[in-house]
Amino acid sequence: MAALSELRSPRPGPPAVNGVQETGGPDDALVRAAQHGDRAAFGLLYARYSRMVHGILLARVPFSEVDDLVQDVFLQALPRLNTLREISRFPGWLASIARNRAIDFHRRTKPTDEFDEESDSAQSGTHAPFANHSSHSSAEAHAILQAIRSLPDAYREPLILRLVEGMTGPEIAARTGLTHGSVRVTLHRGMQQLREILGRKASPPTGGVL
């Protein structure tokens, strides 16, 4: 069996709220270096993009599976990096691998294994983060996550990146390769629909949703 090594995110503490880049130079240089086998460069790419990948997966698969699938996505991406000729497309390329990995997960999961976050967490007891929360707040958090997941595909991903992963709109745009306008509109509409679902619509309609 091949020896394994760990690349830990150099990002200490909670994720940055306003900063787009955590450390280092432009991503193009990192991608180029990683293409040539530079482990540190790949580690930095992991640090910069793992939150995005985590959010994309969390929008689609059970929470208990997400961490392992994040690893899978980066391990799938690694040997294919050399096929990426236009390195500026790395964010969109990586996001596509993550979305396809989520699709694969569901194809390979038996219908009886389909997830129910509430029962999943209650039975497995593997969610260490829950230990720090009251059962009430955890149940509410799961209900909110399920509500986000019930939104159309286009809205749930940016909302999870914003509300769960703590990324800002500009950061989501930079990490996913989408335009600022597109992210702003989907965040806005997604939030509006989430408010409607949660029954806490903050303000009455003012004539336009666009």
Add this chain to the structure above:
Amino acid sequence: MTKNPTNPENEKMLNEDYLWDASGTPDLEIQRLESLLSEFRQTDRALVLPAELPAAPRKFHALLIPMLTLPHLAAAAVILLAAGLTLFFFTRPKPAPETGPAWDVANLQGAPQIGTKAIAANQTAAKFRVGQTLVTNNDSRASLSEADLGEIRIDPNSRVRLVQTDANRKRIQLDVGTIHAAIWAPPGTFVVDTPSAVAIDLGCSYTLHVAPDGSGELHTTYGWVGFHLLGRDSFIPAGAMCSTRPEQGPGIPYFEDATPAFREAIVQFDSSVENSTDRSAAIAKMLSEARAHDALSLWHLLFRVNAAERSQVYARFAVLVPPPQGVTRPGILNLDQSMLDLWWNSLGLGEISQWRFWQQSAYPQPPPNTQPLLQEK
């Protein structure tokens, strides 16, 4: 995104700085959601990598550097010459049926076939070339990938042919079945021909289904897609879908979260004949049911109704999304393209110049002073 300052919803969006970048006055509701959902946030877990990372292939000149002495170079030249001559004489007469640009193809399940050859489950170097057809049965799936394009997954019971692949255009033909496309090529590069419309990627991921009767359905997940047939265009942004029928082309696109009544009215409109009572009823239903979000559908409706109906559509559209500066009622009623483009851009669903650029590349107009090849007598 072009924003119309007169749209009250856009004013609201401008005030939603906290949702956008966590600046401005904190929104207590969003802060509470962030706090509750933080338990799902990514933890600082390390990435576990194999010891050996795949390195990029070494360049040929790098392999030659250690040999840079005269005798070595001379020997290398003789060997290369001999190898070149041998290759030339032994390969010249042979036909080369499997050459030219190709995409990678992988077996995801079962036994998908290219022509009569099945793709083995563990086959790593299978190629899909221009002119070849990939077929999946009810138990097989495959994926196509190309470094500069993206990845296309082929569902069971599908038939796909590779039509073109060069720097500017990647084109497949989907005769029947379902594909899931995740594209990172520049907008307008990836094109899918179906029996009832042509789908043009404008930077996105989407699912396209073609039924045995040639009708189709497209659902966009990210970005947007153009659907085109014989001068009829439909734009399908993220969260929307559009149906298409043989000889009619794409219908009116709509957001999948539209009300059931609105969706039924669109289906009724698309299947009705001009000037029929069904059609009038469908238009009236669409206008009464439309939310501002459904301006997507109303914008398309402007092109597909008669002058009297267009006036009604304009009135409702203008209430839901006030026309931006430079857009006038007479202009829209006369289908002025620049005004329609301006109004589309104000919806924030995609920059229409991307579509116009594709149109120009796909259907170039002759220069203004060019004489037509056939002169009318």
